[in-house]
Amino acid sequence: MTEHPDLPAEQAHIDRAYLSLASAREQALGIRKLTTGQTGGTFQERYERNYFDEKLVQMLNDLDIGDAALVFGRIDRTPDGGGNPEAFHIGRLAVPDQDNNQLVIDWRAPIAEPFYRATGRDTMQLVRRRHFMMEGRKLTAIEDELFGAGHLGIGKDDGLDQPQLRGQSTLLATLRKGRSGQLGDIVATIQAEQDVIIRAPNKGVLVVQGGPGTGKTVVALHRAAYLLYTHRFPLADQGVLVVGPNRVFLRYIERVLPSLGESGVREVVLSDLIGGVRFGLVDPAPTRRVKGDLRMVKLIERAITQRQRTITSDFELPFGGSVLRLRPRDVSRVVREARRRTKRHNELCRAVEGELVAMLMPSMRDQEYTLGSARARLREFAEFRALMFTIWPSLAAEELLHDLFGSKALLRSAGRDLLTDDEVAALYRPRAESLAHARFSDADAALLDEARSLLGPKPRKGGAVDEDDEIEQYGHIIVDEVQDLTPMQLQMVARRSLNGAMTVVGDIAQATGPFAPSDWSDVLNLLPQNRDAKVAELSVGYRIPRQIMEFAGRLLATAAPGQTPPTAVREGDHDPQIVRVSPAELIACVVSQARSLHDALSAGRVAVVCPDEMADDIAAALDAAGVAHGRAGASALEATLTIVPVSVVKGLEMDGVIVVEPTAMYESPDVGPRGVYVALTRSTQQLVVVHSRELPNELRD
Secondary structure, X not given: OOOOOOHHHHHHHHHHHHHHHHHHHHHHHXXXXXXXXXXXXXXXXXXXXXXXXXXXXXXHHHOOOOOOOOEEEEEEEOOOOOOOOEEEEEEOOOEEOOOOOEEEEEOOOHHHHHHHHOOOOXXXXXXXXXXXXXXXXXXXXXXXXXXXXXXOOOOHHHOOOOOOOOOHHHHHHHHHOOOOOOOOXXXXXXXXXXXXXXXXXXXXXXXXXXXXXXXXXXXHHHHHHHHHHHOHHXXXXXXXXXXXXXXXXXXXXXXXXXXXXXXXXXXXXXXXXOOOOOEEEOOOHHHHHHHHOOHHHHXXXXXXXXXXXXXXXXXXXXXXXXXXXXXXXXXXXXXXXXHHOOOOOHHHHHHHHHHHHHHHHHHOOOOOOOHHHHHHHHOOOHHHHHHHHHHOOOOOHHHHHHHHHOOHHHHHHHOOOOOOHHHHHHHOOOOOOOHHHOOEEOOHHHHHHHHHHHXXXXXXXXXXXXXXXXXXXXOEEEEOOHHHOOHHHHHHHHXXXXXXXXXXXXXXXXXXXXXXXXXXXXXXXXXXXXXXXXXXXXXXXOOOOHHHHHHHHOOHHXXXXXXXXXXXXXXXXXXXXXXXXOHHHHHHHHHHHHHHHHHHOOXXXXXXXXOHHHHHHHHHHHHHOOOOOEEHHHHOOOOOEEEXXXXXXXXXXXXXXXXXXXXXXXHOOOOHHHHHHXXXXXXXXXXXXXXXXXXXXXXXX
16 A cells, blocks of 8 residues: 555654643643642642642643544644635644644544534535544554545535445444454544534433444443533533443443543442442342332332321320320321421421420420420430431431331332232342341332432431432433433432433333333433433444344344334444354353354454353353353453353443354343344454254344
8 A cells, every 4th residue: 555645744743742742741740749748838728739739630631641542633624714724633632832833633622523524515614634543653544535626525415325434444444443342432433423412512311312333322421521621611510420231331431531531520320329328139020120110209208208107195204303295196296297398308307306395395394495405405315216216217218218128018008009919029028137237229229319319318416417418410411221221210310410411322222121112202201301302313333244233133123113223334254153053062162152253353352142141151161161251240341252141231342242042032021132132233343143042033044
């Protein structure tokens, strides 16, 4: 291949940019060293010094791009008034030279938008778009797209039947590279339909519908980086929250935002949002379904009301030379009036206690009492503390649910006209020895959150409520695989939205949860309501080869009638390989295929995707055969060969995938045809299907 004539000049420009970046880091580090170790001064001086140091650390983090390419393209653009084109180099972050001339423009800046958006129909004043192919800091090739007379830029709106790619050679070369075991950024190869979503306004709920391989996850993460750049104030203070489906997924995406210069985004699974609770319990499918239903809101409301009780006989407390007495009818009146108030349960604890203390004060004659001193005096008596716990206890969410789920009587009472006997049985679990020993399930996270919202923070010692105990809200929330969230989980997410601005991504065809939506309106109805909500679609599949997409797409008519697979723009080198064996040979065949595929794709990552119940047997067989491997639950995809139970495979991608016994997945109520569709669409290069049972009808030749 002939070397591009501009390659030496472009390499020199890139080298200057790296030198300027290193200089900026050295200056920031030098400034920080000047303040390190200083501890004296006034409180204001110490505060300002700490704040300044935090900003310097953030700057150093932002300027540390690791092994990622700094510059990945250039645009030549004619000014608004005409004249000679101006050249702008586009890169991961803005880099000025010593005279403050921009050597590199941040990819998120408005002036960089034509690099991703310009087409032949709308050139956005470009005369040339240049793509760099980089190996570390070395420029290996240049790809040019020319605009104007005789040079039609390419884009979907040019009337062509097939989707056209911006920087086609650069994109395809990137897609053919082996996976690293973690998701990488696509900042150098963002396509026009992806860029529209990334740069969408920060208002309302944006639903991103995207089939396998369309890049919806990485687009959502780039959107987070773009929004933080464009709306640094107020988002830096309000925060951005990313919610993933499981910890394997979080490990998989954890490097994307830091590679884009954003390290302050919080990435969580839903249970991470519930502090002070020990998770680890695994619910059976019927229990998960009940816990995801919106009826749980009413159940929790009733469970709280059950803890607001009167007394059945007079309360008597010897006090000095007299007896303090409360009658049931007086307590009933206090409870009844408290229930009418709009404050939450825990916020009313002090008020209810105050009413009861006020009733007892006339009989407290040993000295003069104020309400506060009488309250403090009565709290010294265990009998009075027990009375308050009976009438209106302060409760943490975990206390409420631990008691509720540990009593069939309480469940039946709170669940009258709400739950069937089978559902009561599904929710019941024996109480732990103590709350400290209690375990909760992932499905409990939304219920704990609902209870916390209804109860309010539990008063601390002395009765005060700390505002830090309130549910934290965020300026923008991103949710991946949103189609699998239950209604209760969707409400939990919505509760954390400060202003209704959210980006939720998913695929109706890949929905495998018990409340799989048939339409995105099912999801939008449970998220913040405003007129800015909209659905955007990613229609082009970049990752999955055409042959694999067509094979998996046979399932769509069954899995998601009416849904169409994305248009694959990349031709693969291999057709899917189907291997039929006897049941006795199944595990041995999986080991053999794993060894072969791993050897063939030694520069990439290979996964064995199997029914969850087969993972241990396959791991034991690989160990016995001396084949090194990892487990997705323990090491994410860091090993070059990884066993991935089908329950956690969604959202991941590997170079080679072996799907084991798809019919067992197909018939599982937790997986089904949609789960098989997900499993079959994880590979970027080679797919092998190993089965002993007859394949589902849709996959037979």
